[in-house]
Amino acid sequence: MSTQAAESTPEKTPGTPKRPAKTTQPAKPGGMSARFFGASAMSFPTWAYALFFFIIPVALVIFYSFGYKPDEFTAVATDQLSFDRYPEAMSASFVSTFFATLRISVVGTILCLIIALPFAYWLAIKVSPARRSLALALVMVPFWTNFLVRTLGWQIMLSPDGFLSDWMQGLGLLDGPLDILYTRSAVQIGVVYNYLPLMILPLFVAIDSSGQKLREASYDLGAGKITTFLRVTLPMAMPGVVSGCLLVFIPLNGDYVTATVLGGASGSMVGQLIANQFNTAQNWAVGAAMAVILILATLAVVGVGFSLLKLGQMIAARLNSVPLKDGRA
Amino acid sequence: MSKKNTFARRTPTDIGLHVWGILVFAYLFLPIAVIIAYSFNTGKVLANFRGFGLDAYISGINNDIIISSVVTSLQAAVGAALVSTVFGTLGGVALARAPKGAWWALGLTAILGLTLVTPEIVDGISFLPWFVTVGVDWGITPLNNGLVRLIISHAMFSMAIVTFIVRARLAGIDSQLEDAAADLGATPWNRFKDITLPIAAPGILAGALMSFTVSLDNTILSSFVQQPGYTPWPVYIFSAVRVALRPEVAAISTLMFLLTLLALAFVGFVLRKAGGSSTEIIKTMAG
Numbered sequence: 001m002s003t004q005a006a007e008s009t010p011e012k013t014p015g016t017p018k019r020p021a022k023t024t025q026p027a028k029p030g031g032m033s034a035r036f037f038g039a040s041a042m043s044f045p046t047w048a049y050a051l052f053f054f055i056i057p058v059a060l061v062i063f064y065s066f067g068y069k070p071d072e073f074t075a076v077a078t079d080q081l082s083f084d085r086y087p088e089a090m091s092a093s094f095v096s097t098f099f100a101t102l103r104i105s106v107v108g109t110i111l112c113l114i115i116a117l118p119f120a121y122w123l124a125i126k127v128s129p130a131r132r133s134l135a136l137a138l139v140m141v142p143f144w145t146n147f148l149v150r151t152l153g154w155q156i157m158l159s160p161d162g163f164l165s166d167w168m169q170g171l172g173l174l175d176g177p178l179d180i181l182y183t184r185s186a187v188q189i190g191v192v193y194n195y196l197p198l199m200i201l202p203l204f205v206a207i208d209s210s211g212q213k214l215r216e217a218s219y220d221l222g223a224g225k226i227t228t229f230l231r232v233t234l235p236m237a238m239p240g241v242v243s244g245c246l247l248v249f250i251p252l253n254g255d256y257v258t259a260t261v262l263g264g265a266s267g268s269m270v271g272q273l274i275a276n277q278f279n280t281a282q283n284w285a286v287g288a289a290m291a292v293i294l295i296l297a298t299l300a301v302v303g304v305g306f307s308l309l310k311l312g313q314m315i316a317a318r319l320n321s322v323p324l325k326d327g328r329a
Numbered sequence: 330m331s332k333k334n335t336f337a338r339r340t341p342t343d344i345g346l347h348v349w350g351i352l353v354f355a356y357l358f359l360p361i362a363v364i365i366a367y368s369f370n371t372g373k374v375l376a377n378f379r380g381f382g383l384d385a386y387i388s389g390i391n392n393d394i395i396i397s398s399v400v401t402s403l404q405a406a407v408g409a410a411l412v413s414t415v416f417g418t419l420g421g422v423a424l425a426r427a428p429k430g431a432w433w434a435l436g437l438t439a440i441l442g443l444t445l446v447t448p449e450i451v452d453g454i455s456f457l458p459w460f461v462t463v464g465v466d467w468g469i470t471p472l473n474n475g476l477v478r479l480i481i482s483h484a485m486f487s488m489a490i491v492t493f494i495v496r497a498r499l500a501g502i503d504s505q506l507e508d509a510a511a512d513l514g515a516t517p518w519n520r521f522k523d524i525t526l527p528i529a530a531p532g533i534l535a536g537a538l539m540s541f542t543v544s545l546d547n548t549i550l551s552s553f554v555q556q557p558g559y560t561p562w563p564v565y566i567f568s569a570v571r572v573a574l575r576p577e578v579a580a581i582s583t584l585m586f587l588l589t590l591l592a593l594a595f596v597g598f599v600l601r602k603a604g605g606s607s608t609e610i611i612k613t614m615a616g
Contacts, residue, residue, distance in 0.1 A: 046420030057455035122346040153360025254448020
């Protein structure tokens with residue numbers, strides 16, 4: 001697609017009516033460096049925006065985490081700096097909520113992967129190209145529907161006097177009303193649902209780009225379906241797995257909307273505790289310290305995930321390597 | 330050809346995959362269907378279905394608070410889409426055309442990557458004191474306006490998405506086109522306007538749509554930066570969750586859902602006209 005465009009446009013360009021008027025202007029000397037300067041200057045507004053509305057505010061919050069709450073009416077003071085807010089932030093209730101959040105995020109990411117991998121494979125390979133665009137558009141629809149509203153749909157479904165509860169009781173699947181709303185299981189169902197499209201799309205893109213030709217080559221060389229999947233499709237889908245897991249895990253770890261709607265009081269997540277420190281308790285120093293802990297933990301889990309992936313790839317490479325006659329792997 | 334394959338050998342695996350695919354679709358659409366169905370609830374409480382009627386639509390449209398929050402949301406989404414598209418396009422073009430290893434390009438990529446991996450709650454709590462510092466303490470009064478705050482914070486959130494989509498779009502295209510234009514004497518502005526922009530256009534459009542919906546969807550960040558009188562729609566719903574949800578919420582949400590579908594269909598149509606295959610369109614739209 002894109003290369004075609006690149007090839008076809010130059011033939012048209014010289015004929016553009018605007019061109020002759022400009023050709024009288026001589027090309028600038030040292031055109032190359034001037035052009036590169038152009039690119040760096042062009043990046044300036046984006047830089048400035050990111051600096052002014054992201055780097056500085058976030059740095060400020062990190063700075064606040066070393067401050068303290070001087071009195072009831074002041075949110076934060078930074079005339080004395082210390083690490084004291086960190087132990088204070090790590091109260092027993094925070095730590096237990098923190099690990100519960102981490103568990104929901106990790107389990108949620110894994111469940112999303114388990115649900116999405118066969119689905120993306122099906123979408124990219126088994127659905128006929130004619131229907132694929134429709135199927136893809138359908139996957140996109142929930143992705144573009146309001147997050148909170150989708151969660152409300154689950155709240156209605158899971159409620160003890162909702163239709164699902166009635167049906168299940170009618171079918172004899174349940175003895176009493178459905179007792180799942182406002183529990184951690186409800187939160188788990190909700191987050192898997194809410195972040196599933198973020199897992200499906202990168203997986204689909206990766207499997208789709210792995211290409212029918214490579215798989216056919218694999219079949220032609222005598223590999224079976226399972227071998228082809230394990231040694232061609234799956235390795236090529238790995239970038240999609242990685243970006244899908246990141247796309248799901250990171251926002252999920254800071255999310256508390258799903259937890260508030262489906263978990264009620266028993267489903268509180270770290271994000272909620274941080275928000276409470278800023279909105280209700282008005283203790284920005286402790287809230288900031290909690291936020292820093294959340295960021296560090298998110299980075300740590302992502303780091304561990306990447307290391308595990310690298311390790312897995314190394315083991316897979318070792319297992320899959322076919323020794324050649326001259327002894328090279 | 331792969332159509333033949335699908336129907337020629339229907340192994341148990343294939344059947345299993347088809348069933349799985351249909352189940353996942355059902356799962357994806359179930360809550361949306363429930364919301365649409367319950368928007369016709371004539372009862373007082375959303376979750377208790379009493380009867381079928383359009384009452385919720387009528388009272389929702391006549392509810393000033395609901396309408397003003399929807400209008401705020403739409404204004405913020407359009408504003409955020411414009412701001413993030415302008416900044417993101419500049420950033421994306423700059424990154425795509427950066428010489429290898431330029432510090433400013435690596436730095437910008439890193440910072441924008443950071444904005445993507447920062448939990449939304451952190452963005453929320455950092456914007457709150459910052460807007461007070463800049464708007465109140467430094468006296469830059471436009472930043473005290475609720476709508477401006479929403480637009481700035483939402484645009485920050487989606488600027489990285491636009492930048493990366495535009496960069497990806499331009500990465501596949503040889504910069505020789507622009508060099509040729511420069512050698513033929515095109516001014517930098519003409520080069521940008523006549524060559525770079527048309528090539529990047531599908532990416533820019535996809536990025537704009539993406540930031541529009543991301544902004545429309547945003548709850549956590551908005552609840553931190555919102556000002557009285559500028560409560561966006563998701564924040565309105567979120568506060569209603571804690572009190573009592575009425576069917577009006579479902580009715581207005583259904584209307585918003587239809588609006589989003591129209592916007593999606595429009596962009597899909599434009600991208601298809603620009604000559605992309607459906608798979609590529611989705612890839613562009615999904616970043």
